[in-house]
Amino acid sequence: MYQVCGIPLFDDKEIIGVLVFGAQGRKIKWDSEATLERLGLHLGAEIRRKQLEQELEQLFDFAPDIIAISDFEGYFKKINPAASTILGYTDVELISKPFTDFLHPEEKGEGAIDRIKAQRAAGSVYFIEERYITRTGKLKWLAWTSQIMEDRGLIFSVGKDITERKNLEDLLHRTNSLARVGSWEIDVVAGTVYWSDVTKEIREVEPDFEPDIDTGISYFRSENERLTIRKRVDECIANGIPWDEELEILTFKGNPKWIRTIGQAEMLDGKCIRIFGSFQDIDARKRAELEAESVLRYLEESEKRYSELFHLSPLPMWVYDCDTLKFLDVNQTAMSHYGYGYEEFMDMTLKDIRPAEEIPAMEETVRLTREKGYHFYQGLFRHNKKNGEVIDVEIKSNIIDFKGRNAKVVVVHDITDRLKYFNAMEKQNKVLKEISWIQSHVVRAPLAKLMGLVTLLAKPSMQNKDKQNFLIANIEHCTAELDTIVREITEKSEKIK
Incomplete structure (x- = not known):
């Protein structure tokens, strides 16, 4: 004959199991039911503690x-x-x-x-x-x-x-500080090469193109340019020497294009572990510069040659008297761009196309270049058009003899749209950084609480109605908090457009 005794195992008033004792052929005697009850409570608590330890260990390991x-x-x-x-x-x-x-x-x-x-x-x-x-x-x-x-x-x-996020922030920061359009990176340790999407567009390759060092260098246009960039890369890797070069490439579709490449090294214990930098499309500016330089060279050769190139230049150009600042000649492009006729220009001085607040600075610049005897000058200024529009320009000037008068010939490049673009990019990047910070810091707290509450809600010990209502209330609070954060991110995202 069998005798069996069952001891319920409790944890926080919840039965989590039953401990069964059995004996054959003899009668089981217990000293006290209270002893059995305490034993059940003790064993139940111990079992639950072990379960929690196992769960925490799994969380720790995985x-x-x-x-x-x-x-x-x-x-x-x-x-x-x-x-x-x-x-x-x-x-x-x-x-x-x-x-x-x-x-x-x-x-x-x-x-x-x-x-x-x-x-x-x-x-x-x-x-x-x-x-x-x-x-x-x-x-x-x-x-x-x-x-x-x-x-x-x-x-x-x-x-x-957070390495990936930091790398993106680092590339973004360097892009802003160096005013570059595309970016690139060479992992010297792994031997891998990264081109940003914009760099791939400049190179005219497919988005999934995987570059390498030799292929990138081989598409610089001339042998001299290939030797130059190879030397710069080798010097940067060996000694950490940065570079800034304007060179001509052939795109992967065979189109010639001028680019500006900037590179610098990241050193660790005296060794280069990566080099990175920018890859900027300067084709339009460079070709305009080359054309302007060509114009300036021909101006020195003969007045006839000067007249032909001056008036046919696609960039605004004029000649002014160094002593009186009066315009002595302007080309058709300048008249079209600024809105003044030829006779109007001839009755004006440089002061007439400058905003009033910038005239003192202009006069100081003229004085310094005259005192120091600068033949060539380059700088950024603001000009007024006839219609009142204020534009940002980059000018290059050189001293010439114009019909026996001490004069300067000026080439003007309107950079207003480019500066607006850079300013818009800076504002956009600022908003993106704010969104990145919200996603990495603010979202984390309510999301972590929400995950923890959902985990608790799934536990058998939380089947009590009051506990469930408490957890659900907290979950609703967390979701409301997340909804507020998402709306904030959405509002900031709208600013990017």
């Missing part, structure tokens, strides 16, 4: 971001597998050295341990972005959110790989 526990001396005490995946080191290597050994040299120079002490003094939670060097020598940006446990002497941290 999280895509780095989860780490470190001490105040800068050593990792525990770190999850994502750290090895992102940085390339084994967990033993990561734990055996202070984390400062893996930092980029420029980060070390700022005193990493001192920064930790300062952050500990400032508050229990802090956020920081740092550069790390992987086992293969690549640079990784990590964004750390850390919680300091002062009483335990530990720091609990979550590190997110």
